[in-house]
Amino acid sequence: MRVALQVTCINDTFFPETGKAVVSVLRRLGVEVDFPEAQACCGQPMVNTGYLDEAIPVVRNFVDAFAGYDAVVTPSGSCAGSARHQHRLVAKRAGDAKLTRAVAEVSVKVYELSEFLIDVLGVEDVGAHFPHSVTYHPTCHSLRMLRVADRPTRLLRAVRGLRLVELPAADQCCGFGGTFAVKNPEVSVAMGSDKVRHVRSTGAEVLVAGDNSCLTHLGGLLSRQQAGVRVMHLAEILASTEGDT
DSSP states (O other): OOEEEOOOHHHHHTOHHHHHHHHHHHHHTTOOEEOOTTOOOOSHHHHHTTOHHHHHHHHHHHHHHTTTOSEEEESOHHHHHIIIIIHHHHHHHHTOHHHHHHHHHHHTTEEEHHHIIIIISOOSOOSOBOOSEEEEOOOHIIIIISOOTTHHHHHHHTSBTOEEEOOTTTTSOOSOTTHHHHHOHHHHHHHHHHHHHHHHHHTOSEEEESOHHHHHHHHHHHHHTTOOOEEEEHHHHHHOOTTTO
16 A cells, blocks of 8 residues: 655644654554655645635645555644545636546545544554543544544544543634634634633643644643643654653
């Protein structure tokens, strides 16, 4: 199986350890991963903001970069959702039959990390060890667009030493929403503050999610409140072993 890592813009720029963690987990499971250097943005920021024409060359680059792979794994429900659901809208907007065919071929092979581990590899226990209390925030795109359901929590429950604490009102948005946070900062902070209040009520040491964009937002609020709660991407917890913790 030829597998590629789509690392995402935010991870490439701010959280490279998340991409490395994905590779570590997959290699532990016997999966070799390529990193196509031609990859760039998936186009989601443009689509979400209404700039579909500007997203056309970005989507074209995406399908070119990941053509020929059996699976494309990304540590982001947001970017996986964009590839699987938004790319076809962009291709239709372009009126380009070749791009439409390429999107149809590539988009169905894009998986958020927990989907790939459970649905493709059939694995729940990835050999991780993380002796801490953890609460999980299901990000909006993973929950509503991809419908990953309980896949991430099944993976977390299989981690040795980890105690998973239920997050109240888990299905509520954290308020980040990409450009939403820029255009509506007051609403974004209010929503994030509600989420942080629920996180703190769990008494968990670590808040985990499958999108670093949401964790950036919530981590900033937790830090300002000096809550003593760390934020970590799911991939980093799954990559942890007994010697690391």
